């Protein structure tokens with residue numbers, strides 16, 4: 231028998247109850263989700279659960295945890311309930327206007343870091359459609375001498391990105407602007423990164439409910455053919471000469487977009503540096519340099 235609420239339960243018992251409740255509601259990752267929610271709501275780390283698992287929740291904690299479980303049962307993703315998620319091992323606060331950072335997007339960071347492995351500082355980075363600021367913040371956290379600019383069309387996203395960069399200790403090397411792709415960007419960058427919206431408009435209706443209902447459509451909708459953002463990005467970089475000689479552009483792509491994105495880039499004077507697959511074996515990140523001569 232599951233008790234009616236978490237009131238009076240120890241952390242460990244509340245976790246067990248939460249996990250059973252979510253499993254009973256058909257949530258696939260019930261145990262993991264219940265743990266993330268309990269840790270997030272109580273502001274604890276895993277070790278607090280292990281070392282102090284028999285501490286009893288106070289009434290506020292119990293009702294917050296129960297409220298979080300109810301939201302999860304109603305289909306809301308854990309990251310949205312907590313308003314926070316981890317990327318590159320760093321904590322990021324989320325706004326409704328920002329995409330939940332995906333593990334696959336860490337590949338953009340890996341490809342970008344590999345591209346500048348033998349370059350001297352100070353590097354200049356530009357993140358187009360920065361959202362929560364996760365890609366730029368991860369890059370700056372790995373490149374101590376680097377500076378970065380993040381651009382997003384959403385004012386709320388820009389505010390969130392600014393907060394996240396500062397909270398992760400790179401705020402003094404990052405600046406964020408509201409702008410439409412390259413329109414607000416000036417200067418010359420060694421690294422340009424982007425995880426733009428790339429889902430074709432008709433495909434959006436086929437995504438998982440948790441993505442469709444809770445991720446911002448503006449961060450997913452790549453126009454009728456899913457490629458609209460790449461056109462804007464490649465055009466803008468070319469027109470404004472934003473990529474420094476020897477610099478690298480790394481973009482996340484959909485699993486079936488390597489061919490068309492490659493073609494768009496070639497037509498705009500870029501040359502391909504590499505294509506990287508994700509853990510599922512899907513094409514995920516394309517990188518480019520400027521064509522010489």
Ligand code: GLN
Nearest residue numbers: 425426427428429449450
């Ligand atoms: N990979 C995202 C998804 O799972 C799509 C993100 C994007 O369009 N940039 O829906």
